[in-house]
Amino acid sequence: MNVTPDLDTRFREAALREGLVDVRYDIVDSPVGDLFLAATERGLCRISYWPEGMEESLARTYGPRVLRSPLDDVHRELDEYFEGTRREFDLPIDLRVAPFHADVLAELARVPYGRTETYGSLAAKVGRPKAARAVGTVMHHNPIPIVLPCHRIVGANGSLTGYAGGLDVKLRLLQLEGAMLV
Known part of the structure; x- marks a missing residue:
């Protein structure tokens, strides 16, 4: 049986309306390549530079009901960021991480645009001054x-170190923000 695009859209909308979806995702184009975006009803839960395998990962973490559906608010705020008109994000976030990771990510969110x-x-800043490597692990994940x-x-000397999207993407994001680099 072939499902028409109209029928597919109606099924997806009904599933969302009835609360039959654990997580929605979309893949959008950006100046740094395709971005995989995902959100639960609580908020944004994932952005990835590598969409491969993400549906399965989301299903393991958030539940098996994964649906591709536009995430207009997320896409709009990212577009504004890349256009240089947004410096902070106003999106609700759904983090499901260990307490140390949550503390580090909360402090990370306070690092100002361009700094x-x-x-x-x-x-x-999270009370673990000797845990720079552990912070690096949190950044990696x-x-x-x-x-x-x-x-x-x-890095400690101001050098660019690892980034999930690659150092070229890290540099582009910092340049977009006008960050002063060593």
Whole structure:
């Protein structure tokens, strides 16, 4: 049986209306490549530079009912960010991470647009001054890059270090924000 696009849209809308979806996702084009976006009814839960395998990952974390559906608010705020008209995001967030990760990500969210911090300074701000490497691990596993701006975290000497989207993307994001780099 072939499902027409109209019927498919109606099924998707009905599933959303009836609360039959655990997580919605979309893949959008951006100046730094395709971005995989996902949200639960509580808020944005994932941005990934690598869409492959994300549906399965979402199903394991949030529940099996995963549906591709536009995330207009997320897409709009990201577009505004890339256009240079948005410096902070107003999106609700659904984080399901360990307490240390939650503390680090909460502090990360406070790093201002156009500024950088070191892994060590972020560790100190969460009360773990010797945990720079652990902070690096949290940055590596940040479920919502760009919105939770791990691209603003640099090495102790100001150097660009690892980034999920690649160092070229990290540099582009920092340049977009006008960050002063060493």
